[in-house]
Amino acid sequence: MPVTGAAIIGLLPEIIASVFMFVVLLGGVFAGERNSGIVGGLAVLGTLATFASAAVLLAIGFEGTFFGESYAVDNFALFFKLIVSGTAFFTVIAATRFAGSTGDAPEYMTLILAVVLGAMLLASMRDLFGLFLALELATIPSYALVAFDRSRRESAEGGMKYLVTGVIASSVLLYGLVLIYGVAGSANLTQVAEAFSGELTPVGLVGIGLMVSGFAFKLSAAPFHFWTPDAYQGAPTSAAAFLSVAPKAATFAVLLRILVEGLPGATATWTSIIAVIAILTMFVGNLSALRQRNVRRMLAFSSVAHSGYILVAFAAIQGGGQETGVQAILIYSAAYAVMNLGAFFAIDLVGEDAKSFNGLFKTQPALALCMGAFMAALVGIPPFSGFFGKAWVILAGAQSGSVLVYAAVGALVINSVISLPYYFGIVRNMFLEEPVSGGTAPKDDGGVRFSVYALAILTTIFILFFGLLVTLTGASGLL
Amino acid sequence: MTLGLLQQELGYSAVYLYVGIFMLLIVGFVATVLVLARLIAPSRSSKTKAQTYETGESTVTDPWRPFPVRYYVFALTFLIFDVEALFLFPWAVIYSDLGVYGFVQMLIFVTILSLGLVYEWKKGALKWV
Numbered sequence: 001m002p003v004t005g006a007a008i009i010g011l012l013p014e015i016i017a018s019v020f021m022f023v024v025l026l027g028g029v030f031a032g033e034r035n036s037g038i039v040g041g042l043a044v045l046g047t048l049a050t051f052a053s054a055a056v057l058l059a060i061g062f063e064g065t066f067f068g069e070s071y072a073v074d075n076f077a078l079f080f081k082l083i084v085s086g087t088a089f090f091t092v093i094a095a096t097r098f099a100g101s102t103g104d105a106p107e108y109m110t111l112i113l114a115v116v117l118g119a120m121l122l123a124s125m126r127d128l129f130g131l132f133l134a135l136e137l138a139t140i141p142s143y144a145l146v147a148f149d150r151s152r153r154e155s156a157e158g159g160m161k162y163l164v165t166g167v168i169a170s171s172v173l174l175y176g177l178v179l180i181y182g183v184a185g186s187a188n189l190t191q192v193a194e195a196f197s198g199e200l201t202p203v204g205l206v207g208i209g210l211m212v213s214g215f216a217f218k219l220s221a222a223p224f225h226f227w228t229p230d231a232y233q234g235a236p237t238s239a240a241a242f243l244s245v246a247p248k249a250a251t252f253a254v255l256l257r258i259l260v261e262g263l264p265g266a267t268a269t270w271t272s273i274i275a276v277i278a279i280l281t282m283f284v285g286n287l288s289a290l291r292q293r294n295v296r297r298m299l300a301f302s303s304v305a306h307s308g309y310i311l312v313a314f315a316a317i318q319g320g321g322q323e324t325g326v327q328a329i330l331i332y333s334a335a336y337a338v339m340n341l342g343a344f345f346a347i348d349l350v351g352e353d354a355k356s357f358n359g360l361f362k363t364q365p366a367l368a369l370c371m372g373a374f375m376a377a378l379v380g381i382p383p384f385s386g387f388f389g390k391a392w393v394i395l396a397g398a399q400s401g402s403v404l405v406y407a408a409v410g411a412l413v414i415n416s417v418i419s420l421p422y423y424f425g426i427v428r429n430m431f432l433e434e435p436v437s438g439g440t441a442p443k444d445d446g447g448v449r450f451s452v453y454a455l456a457i458l459t460t461i462f463i464l465f466f467g468l469l470v471t472l473t474g475a476s477g478l479l
Numbered sequence: 480m481t482l483g484l485l486q487q488e489l490g491y492s493a494v495y496l497y498v499g500i501f502m503l504l505i506v507g508f509v510a511t512v513l514v515l516a517r518l519i520a521p522s523r524s525s526k527t528k529a530q531t532y533e534t535g536e537s538t539v540t541d542p543w544r545p546f547p548v549r550y551y552v553f554a555l556t557f558l559i560f561d562v563e564a565l566f567l568f569p570w571a572v573i574y575s576d577l578g579v580y581g582f583v584q585m586l587i588f589v590t591i592l593s594l595g596l597v598y599e600w601k602k603g604a605l606k607w608v
Contacts, residue, residue: 022594025594026597026598
């Protein structure tokens with residue numbers, strides 16, 4: 001299969017990301033000591049160029065499948081590439097100071113760009129083995145990212161736990177993919193869809209079950225979420241923020257593609273598996289988050305809960321809810337990206353103990369307002385971004401016409417109420433408590449501050465992009 | 480009833496029966512031998528038997544202490560050239576069929592790999608301390 005000119009254009013975001021991956025690494029090494037400025041600049045440039053190329057492809061309506069239909073560039077994939085490269089942009093800005101302090105800035109930035117590359121490939125893959133490779137390309141650097149902070153023991157501990165459990169999950173996922181391949185006789189999703197159009201064989205059922213379990217692990221859905229709090233607590237803040245958003249969004253994208261394009265015949269099976277996982281995930285995430293005093297851990301459990309909310313939309317892709325369900329996943333992923341990234345970054349400026357947020361409104365009013373916006377968005381209060389995600393998920397669930405999905409939507413509403421105390425606990429600390437005196441405030445970091453402000457603005461004015469998002473996701477090219 | 484008859488009766492899944500029987504045989508054999516050895520063999524341990532022998536050296540200090548892992552450099556370098564060789568050999572076999580297109584592709588691949596070597600070199604990983 002020769003590479004055509006169209007394929008090169010379609011792969012432009014990935015090509016740019018991989019070129020910058022090497023440029024950042026080698027540029028940083030050749031710059032010698034004190035290279036964090038150059039490395040940070042190059043990484044920002046790289047993510048920006050990647051974002052721009054994906055945006056241009058989306059704007060000109062570029063579509064096509066390459067390499068024997070195993071790689072699809074459509075609006076759906078490009079949308080997720082925008083999310084991934086956009087979050088990477090804010091992450092590298094916020095991470096520059098930290099990366100410089102470790103003395104290994106080029107490596108840190110290269111790892112982030114490698115995750116970007118893997119996640120973007122993931123969003124486009126239509127081939128079972130190709131997508132496994134892309135998933136590993138996004139996952140293996142993230143183990144290193146979690147363990148990157150050598151000054152803290154928890155970082156190594158989190159990285160180790162993440163690695164051991166992640167490898168098991170990868171093998172479970174691969175086993176599921178292999179069984180599906182065995183039933184279909186082809187790794188291409190088009191042929192998989194044909195093979196799975198009839199009645200489900202036991203082997204096929206086991207394959208779907210293992211595959212969904214493997215993905216549930218990567219998405220930190222219950223009961224496969226145990227690595228999440230330790231990994232996010234140990235990881236450098238920028239890495240935790242990035243990993244909780246970008247690879248997760250891409251994994252949602254590829255799971256959606258497999259299920260909708262590859263297994264439409266088995267919809268009844270996977271929607272019910274996912275509905276059960278979603279209900280469990282929401283309750284486990286929110287109930288565990290209630291008990292956390294460490295904000296990082298709390299946000300880790302909150303990310304578990306949000307995976308559950310998005311999975312409700314997966315379960316709703318049946319009956320009349322198909323189109324709205326896909327839309328809900330796209331909108332929620334974008335909304336979640338801006339709010340969660342910002343909330344994590346704010347920890348770097350304030351501190352990870354819930355008490356360190358006390359009286360923040362008196363000492364740093366702007367930052368307190370930003371954090372308030374993120375918390376309100378995570379609860380799902382209009383007009384902040386999270387509201388639109390949740391509203392669309394509920395809408396899709398209502399249209400699905402399945403009792404199990406109605407139950408999942410009910411659980412979503414109950415869980416939104418359960419989540420109020422811990423999100424607004426932070427808000428109360430910021431606005432009503434007196435500042436704690438004598439505590440050591442973290443060093444101010446201009447890059448992180450910029451990212452937090454920018455993301456807070458995006459979270460607040462999400463409604464302005466909403467019309468654009470709906471048109472985009474309406475023509476997502478998946479259905 | 481022979482296995483052939485059984486296979487007719489149970490159909491395709493009877494093939495797994497052979498695997499099952501083999502598993503039983505293997506586990507049974509190993510278990511029997513181990514139990515027999517435990518029962519029959521005399522067990523007389525002495526200080527001489529517990530000593531290090533042949534290529535082993537008696538330890539001078541506590542062996543559980545950190546030591547520099549120099550050999551990881553070998554592992555890194557090996558990784559680069561191993562992957563290279565893995566793809567270069569099959570490529571070389573059908574090189575004449577691939578033409579310029581194949582040449583350019585392999586050039587890109589080798590360039591990416593050699594960037595890894597450049598990085599390693601520049602990092603000082605090739606210097607043996």
